[in-house]
Amino acid sequence: MIAILAYLDYFSTGHQFTLVSIQWSTAFIGVREMQLVICGTIVALNTLGSFILASVCVPMAVLWNESLGSRVLRLAPESFVARLGGAAALYVGYHAVVTTSSAINAAVFRRHLMVWKIFAPRFMFSVPVFLVSTIVVLLLATGFAAMRVLRLGINVGNVRGLPVARDSGRV
Numbered sequence: 692m693i694a695i696l697a698y699l700d701y702f703s704t705g706h707q708f709t710l711v712s713i714q715w716s717t718a719f720i721g722v723r724e725m726q727l728v729i730c731g732t733i734v735a736l737n738t739l740g741s742f743i744l745a746s747v748c749v750p751m752a753v754l755w756n757e758s759l760g761s762r763v764l765r766l767a768p769e770s771f772v773a774r775l776g777g778a779a780a781l782y783v784g785y786h787a788v789v790t791t792s793s794a795i796n797a798a799v800f801r802r803h804l805m806v807w808k809i810f811a812p813r814f815m816f817s818v819p820v821f822l823v824s825t826i827v828v829l830l831l832a833t834g835f836a837a838m839r840v841l842r843l844g845i846n847v848g849n850v851r852g853l854p855v856a857r858d859s860g861r862v
Contacts, residue, residue, distance in 0.1 A: 693752060694785045694824075697745030706738065708816045709808075713738060739823050746827035749782045750775060750835045772836045779832035783825050790814075790821040 706712060717737040718730035736743070753775050794817075797810040 693745045693748050694782055697742045697824075700741035700744070704741065708813045710812060710815075739819065742820050742824050743827055746782070746824045747831060749778050749828050750831045753778050754835075775832050775836050779828050782828050786817075786821045786824050790817045793817045 705714070713734065714737055715734065718734045719725075720733060722729055722733075753771075793810070793814045797806065797814045800806055800810050803810065
């Protein structure tokens with residue numbers, strides 16, 4: 692559902708899966724002169740921003756009804772990590788299916804008259820969307836899970852929870 696909302700946000704902001712519709716004017720927001728890295732980053736964030744935002748929402752959707760100090764998370768943190776991993780895998784799997792189907796369609800319709808107007812741009816946009824979404828959701832899911840596991844002090848190999856330095860009041 693979150694991935695579909697990302698596509699809705701992408702298209703509702705005036706974007707399309709064509710090279711002509713990239714909003715190049717956003718590259719010059721906040722800069723006085725052309726700087727290749729900064730302007731390219733701004734255009735990439737404008738183009739892929741809805742997918743980045745949706746990827747950030749995946750771990751939040753798992754956490755939306757849980758208190759971080761709840762008894763369930765203290766007693767069974769493995770279920771939290773499993774739910775987080777499952778949500779991340781489902782989100783990445785959806786984008787993988789979309790990317791694979793657009794690649795198959797581009798290959799099947801390679802002799803079609805509109806291949807360079809419809810199928811190739813769709814594939815060229817689905818690959819960066821898949822990569823960015825995968826990287827962001829996996830980093831966030833891994834980060835949330837690692838923070839939760841380390842905070843609770845679960846044994847991970849020989850590592851226990853991070854020790855808290857206590858001030859004894861000595862000078």
